[in-house]
Structure formats: C-alpha cells, structure tokens
Amino acid sequence: MIAAAQVTYTAAQAWSDLAQIGPIVAVTVALLVAVVVDLLLPRGLRGPVVTVIAIVGLVSALAIAAYRLVNGYGGPAYFRFVSGDAFALFFEMLFALIGVLAVIVSSSYVRRRGLYEAELQVLTLAAIVGMMSLAAAGSLVTVFLGLELLSIALYVSCGYNRIELPSQESAAKYLIIGGFASAFVLYGMALIYGATGTTVLSDIATRVTSDSAGNPLLLLGVLLMGVGFAFKVSAAPFHMWTPDVYQGAPLPVTAFMSVATKAAAFAMILRVFNYGLGHLGPEWQVLLAFTAAASMVVGNLMAIVQASLKRMLAYSGVAHAGYILVGVLAGGRAGVAAVLFYLFGYVFMNFGAFAVVSTLSGPAGDGDLYEDLNGLAYRNPTLGVLMSVFMLSLAGFPPMVGFFGKVFLFTAGISAGWTWLVVLAVLTSVVSVYYYFRVLFHVWSPLPEAPVRFAFGPVRGPVTVVLLAGVFAVALGPLSGFLLQVGLNGAAPLLSGR
C-alpha cells in the first residue's frame, strides 16, 4: 500500500532498470520493428526481411545477456517486479538461442509448405518475450504476464497452418485446455496474495515460513499453481493435450514449444516454488513428486506404442519433464544447477531431433512416421548420423550431453533423499531406449524399395540447425564441467536471496 506520492523514480533509475531487462528489450524492439516492416514491405520481401530482423534481435539479446553475465550481473529492477540476475540471464541466453534455431527452421519450413513467413516469426518473437519475462519475473504478476504472453502467441502459432484441420484442432485444444490451466494458476496466485498480502516473490519468501504450512489459503494456492505449472511442463496427468497439440501444430512450432515452453515453465517453477515458497517445500514436493513419477511412467510407456514421430517425441517430452522434476525436487545448489544443465542440453537434443523430422516435410504434409526415416543415413548421411546422436543423447548414452544431464539430476536427487524416484527414473529410462532405438533402426535400415514419401526440398537452413544442435549435443558432454559451472552460477540467485 505505497502511496504514489512517495515514489521517486529518476531517469537514472529508469535507465538502470531498462539495462536489467536488456535482452527482453532487444527482442521486443525486434518484434515491433518486424510488425511494422511486415505491413510496409511488398509481399515477396516480407518473409526474408522479417526473418533477418528476428535473427538480429535474438542475436543481440544473446550478446547482451552474455555480456551482462560475464561482466557482473544485476539484481532486482522495476520495484522488484523483474530481476536481471544470473538466473534470468541464463534463461534469456537459452531462449535467444532456441529462437535463432527456430527462426531458421521455420523460414525454410514455411517456404516448403507454402505458408506465410513473416507472421510466424513475429509470433515466435512474442513467445520469446513472454518466456524471458517469465524467467526474469520477480513477482507473481510478472509471472502471469509472461505466461499468458507466451501461451497466446503459441495458441496462434499452433493454428498457423489454418487451412488444415489438424492444425486447427491443435490450436483449439491447446487454447481450451490452456485456458483451463491458466485459471488454476491465476486462482492459486490470488490465494497466495490473499494469504501474504504481496505478489513480490522476495516478500513472499520472507513472509511464508515453515510455520505457515497450516494456512489453508497457502495450501490451496500451492495446489492450484502446482497443477497449472505441471500442465505447462506437460507433466502427467496434466499432459493429455501434448501429443494432440504437438502433432497438429506446424513442425517448427512443435519443435520450439517442446523445448522453449518446457524451459520457461521450469524457470517459473524454480522461481515460484524453490525461491518464493521455499519454506513450503514438503507441501509442493509431494505434489511434484506425484507428477514426476506419473510422467516418467506414462510418458515412457505411451511413447512405445506411437507410430508418429511427433507423438513419440511428445511423450518422450512428458518423460523428460519427469526426470527434470527430480532435480526441482532435490533443490539446493546441486539440484537447481542440474535442472539448468539438463534444460540446456535438452534444448539441443530435442530441437535437433525435431529439426531432422522437419526436413521430411513437403507441400503435401509432414513426414512424421517412423517409416519416413527409412534409409535416412544413406539418403543424407549428415542428418542420419546426427539423428542417431540426438536419439542416443535423449536415451542418455555417454558421451552425449543427455548422459551427463541425467547423471547430475539423479545424483542431486539421491543426495536429497529422493531415492525411490531416482530408481523409478532409471528404470523408466531403460524403457525409453526401446523407442529411441527404434528410430535408429529406421534411420539405418536399407533404403526402401518404394519411392520415398518425402524427398528433400531446399533444407540447407534446417541442416545448419541440425548440425549446430548436433555439435552442441556431442560437445557439451565433454564440456559438461563448464556448463555445470554456468548452471551453478545461474542457480545462485535463487538460493542466496532468501
């Protein structure tokens, strides 16, 4: 209840605050410029120009974040509603990177499918602004703002291929279920506000102590928010939308969603639960432990019986959400760092896999059946070998990054006492080898006799992305010590502030 008159806000303060959210500003500016340019330029130029603008904006966001991370990072800004700390910068870099990959893949994809190019890039930028705000959020208000910004951008993106029924279905289902889940999150936030009288996370962290555990408002708030968060990371049993939405959405959107939304939602969980409601640990942990276990079992089992690669990867994403939740549950320096590490590695292996599948699409549709991969290793050795790398990494084979990610997550889980969950995680990972290796089987099977459903179009862009992702997926394994250090650095703000 601060009276407006008491607030003094100087120009210097304004500049400093703006600097704290530098990466978000860069992407926002790119977004606005892109929208205007899209209106002014002749049709033929729009797509390429907007793509270039998007890449420039994302790369400068990446550069700003990296610069700030190296040269001592900031702290709270805008009355503690956002923060420019190392945690935020870590995720801002991650989203900028995903953005660049997504823009490159989409620009090639829309051309092959005969869709408009510019709007998709604008939507991607909007979603990235939302995700970055989520990671930088210092208040529940900012959290919700970011959440809705990214969700609405994605609802539209899912229905981007608007003349196709599956794409419409995808968008409609995502919108309805997403709205349903958002209501849970919002109600939960309202209850937390009711119980603590503030939306600022650092204040919540000081006002909610372990003595408040009996407060029914808080309990209900944790429950409702937890459900909404679990929906966003597509953890079971709140995952039912995932396969349908992933399958119907245009491939680059699916690829983008599968990694970026997941990372953003985990940033949100870490901010709100591990930081803001850290003292209610036992309460939200029981909820998350349940969803983690359910996700690992359901995700891995359901992935076995899928015929479509998109659906398989959707369920594999559910399973991975379960693994990452182990790190969230473990908490502490090791747990949070492991989550950041895993998200970073997961981006490359999963996006890379989707990018490979995206090359199999033509004007007629997306080739997302296992059979479409037949003989890929001989048709295009680069893609074939790298697809194998991604699958091995997802299955957690050394020396890929996926192996180290699992090691860090599971060791953190064991030291925090979640042994039963880690045992379950390891057992279900064994199951996952089955469906990942099925991909390998098709990639390395002899060339099919029948003509290939989808010949390769102009796919230089995606191949670059795949190569990049492949290099990261392999190289981050041996460099895991360095990346873990970055993760530990990013984890620090969540632990010291309390």
Add this chain to the structure above:
Amino acid sequence: MQALALAILLFPAAGGIFLGVFNWRGSRLLTAMVGPGVIWAAFVCVLILLGNNVDQDFTYWTWIRAGSFEVPFDILIDHLSLFMCLVITGVGGLIVTYAVGYMEHETDGSYARFFCYMDVFVLAMLILVLAGNTVFLIVGWAGVGLSSYLLIGFYYWRRSAVIAARKAFVMNVIGDIGMILGAFVLFVSYHQVVYLKLFPALPHTPDATTELAAFLLLVGGIAKSAQLPLHTWLPDAMEGPTPVSALIHAATMVTAGVYLVARFHPLYDATIYAHAAVAIIGAVTALFAASIALVQTDIKRVLAYSTMSQIGYMFLAVGIGAYSAGLFHLLSHAFFKALLFMAAGNVIHALHDDQDMRHYGGLWHDMRRSSVTFLAGSLSLAGIIPFVGFFSKENVLGEAFSRGDGLGYAVWFIGFVTAVLTGFYTGRMWWFAFWRPASEERPVAGHLHEAPLVMLVPVAVLAVLTTVGGFLQIKAIGGWALVDDFLKPVLGEERIRTNGLEYLATVLTLVLAALAFAAAYNFWIRGTWSPAGWRARYGWGARVLERKYYFDELYDWAFVRPLDRLAGFTDREDRSLIDTGAVDVGAYTERGAGALSLTQTGFLRSYVLVFVAGVVIAAVLVLWRASS
C-alpha cells in the same frame, strides 16, 4: 624443441587422418607421397632433436586430475627413446616407401587404407616409446595392437587373414591386461605414473611388489614380442602384406617387449626372479623358434620363426642385464630382418604372391639384385662376420658368457646352439629358395621381373646398413662400443665385465654357424645328405617340428574348445531363459502401454476429466501431507 618433440607424433597422426578421412577416394599419387612422407618428416624431427642433444621430459598438459592421481601428457626425450625413434622412423620410412611399390596392385581405396593404417601404426609405436608415463605407454601399447590387427586383417576378404588377425589381437590383449595390471601395481605401491618420478621411488632390494609388477609387465612384453608361451600369433600374422611383416612383425612392434624391459630397467634391476625369467624365456624361445624354422616351407614363416628366435636373443640380453647389447641387437635385427622380408617380398611379388619355397629356385639367375641383398641379410642372420648380425649376436652371447654364473652359462649355451641352428636354417632358405635351379612348380615359368626401383632402393639401403652397420659396435671382437656409449645416460654403465674367454666362444660360434650354413648346401644342392633320408629316420621329430610342438593344438584343447562349449551353453540358456523372459517383459509392457493409450481418446472432455482427476489426487496428497 617442445613443439618439435610433439611434431614427431603429429606428422604420422596428420598423415593417418588425411588418408583415412579425406583421401580414400582421392589421388593415388598423393597417397604415395603422404604415406611415407609423414614418416620421413618425423625422422627429420628425430634427427634435429638428436643433433641438439635434447634430453628432457616435456609436459604438454594434464590429461586427468582426480584427487592425488594425476596423468600428464608428457613426452620423454632421452637417448633410449631417441634410439627407438630412429629405428621406427628410419627403418619404418624405408619400409613404407617400399610399400609404395609393393602395394601397387591394390585398388585406390585399399591403397589409401593401407598407408593410413601404416601411419597410424607408426604413430602408436612412437607414442609407446615416447610416452613419459605408464598411462600413455599403455595407450601406445594398445594402439600398436590395434593397428597390427588392422594390418594383419588387411585382406579382410580372406578368411585366414581375418582369423590370424583375431588370434593376434586376442593374444595381444592377454598381454595388455598383464601390462595394465603391472602399471596398476606400480601406481598403487608407489603412487606415481610418470617414469622420472616412479623410478627413483622404486626400492633397490627385491621385494614381492617389484617382483609382481615386473612379472606382470613381462606378460605384456612376451605377448607383444611373441615369446613363449604367447607366441602362436606371430607366424599366422604373416597373412598380412609383406611390408607389414617387415615393419611390424620384424623391425618394430615385436621388439616393444625388449624396449619395455630396458625402459623399466630400474625395476628389473631390483628383482631377481622376474629378471631371470626374462633371460630364460628369451633363451628358450630362441632355441624353440629356431628348431621350428628348420622345417617350415613358407618363406615368410621361416622368417617369422627366425624373428621370434632373434627377439629371444634380445630378451636373453636384457634379462641378464646387458641392456645396450639387447638394444644393439634390436637395431641390427631391424636392419637385416626388414631387409630379408623386403627382399623376400620382391620375390613373392614377382611370383604372384606364392610364398612356398618348394616352388622357388632359380632366383639367383632371374632376380640377381634381390638375391644379392637377400644373401647379405641371410649372412647377417646366420651371424657371419662382418655383417651386423655377427657383431650384435656375439655381443649378446659374449655378455652372457662373461657373466660367469650359472644363469649366464646356461643361456649362453642355449644361445650358442641356437646360433648353429640359425646358420643351418638360413642356409637352407638361401640354397633351397634362391640358389637351386628353378623348380618346375614355379608359378611364373619364364623370366621373372625384377622389382621396380622404389622397392629396390630401400632394400639396397638396408643391405648397405646390414653390411657396415656392425662397425657401430665391434665389442664382440674387442674394440669400440658406440651403442653402449650412446645409451649410457639412460641405461647406466655396462654392468658385465669381460674376461677375454668369451672371444674363444665367439670364434667357436662363428665357425660352427658358418659350417652349418655351408652344410645346408650339401643337403639341398649337392644332395650328399638327403633331407628325405633324415625325415625317414626321424619322422616323429619332423612331425613335432612341423606341428610347432603342438602349441596350437594344446591351446585349442585347453582354452578355445572349453570356452566355445561354455559360450554355446550360455547362448542356449540365454535364448531359452533370459531372452524369453525379456521378450515377455517387453510384450507385457507394450500391452500395458496399449491399454494406457485408450485414455488418449482425442476428446477434449476426457482430457479435462483426467486433468480434474489429477487435481483431485494432488489435492488428497497435499492435504495428507499437511495433516501429517
């Protein structure tokens, strides 16, 4: 100098990568330039280091650091490693150059593959001798095993080559395990892997630890050097192309065991039993292999057994503490055995890959140049003055004789008998294959084509070295000892004092070996004595020798077949018990997943239902948690 030391390794590495990755469908000429070129470049690096008298342990980076355990990547340049590098890159360069001509009939892909493997082998061998710690020693040790496997199985479409390669690999892995365990014992006991820190930490009096470590390292040494009882792979390894036999199975890799004992001489000097075992194994192998060589008909196999026999001499030398004598024989053997293999290779090449000496003859007339060089090699192998083999072998035997104790006299006597046998089987090879009139079974009836220049020049260079190389160290007849002096900084002062009596033994050996060489003439040319008559009288002896003392049969009976049966048993049980179980688990899992997937109806209402069910479960859990 630090960069130059690393460059010795980088040149062959670059060559191997270039040929393996880029040039396998590229230019043949480029392959012929790069393959030998990089080895000569490494040779030049070695010469520069030698010229600058570098003697240093260069550490480049720390490879592993875990607690107190630290493995640096370091290259130890001292007179021993330079000596070995000279042999590897010098003789190796000659042999790989020779291969440019010998392998000309290969397809482009195989041609590049061959030189890629050769460069990789040289790289591994150089790592082995340049390593400054036991970990990189093992890296090189395993690397030469691998490249030897690849090269023996070079003609992978021949079943016998693949089997020979597998046999060599398995035998070598037995040795690798011994080697690794030995290094492990040393690390556990003395907490060091770097030679220069490990050796001062060793005790000077024998104890169980040093004996154990020395024995385990020796297992590695005898496997790699084809000594008893891990020798059976070497004769079969002759399935590889002849330049491979010359480089790997005569001049370099098989002498790694000798290098190992010399490198670890502080360890062996501190032991009694392990050190004596080296000498005894060497001596027994020398005699054993020489006796088998008497009856072999495949020219490369004769050479293979003679290699085993000569390495036996080297083991004998380092086993009695005459390290530099052993290394001198290593150098000398590299000269004359590479020469013999390559001269034989010229013949084999001309005779369309026929290696059976019974089909030979008439070579003195048709291939005069190759024959002359082969004769130089033969006389050297037989130990005839003034060829290099005489000086080095008599050096070894002289040291054994002068040692003056029971072990010394025993191994000297075995070595002496072996020398006579060597004279005989070498003579047989020479008279029977080269001198004798052309056999009617010769695959090429008319005139034979002498080898091209690229093959003759390396052979000629080695022939010259074989003829005059002995004058590096004429200790055997009293005189200077340049090799001893060169290696003194590493191996220390020569320990054995001579007393003059060994010159008598030298003369005796020389005369008897020369007589044996000449006697072979009576057997196979003049026919004064007929081999068939001897065979009729001592048929059982010939059979034992032809079956190589039944070692292969013994190993087959004792190891291969029981393991085969065990594997068959586990295979059957695996299929019926474990596989079925695993398949069932998989089937049930899949069926469960199928049932679970029925929930995925595609209807939004059912999704919301599951969502709400999840909320209810979560609510119950949170309430339960809050109330407990």
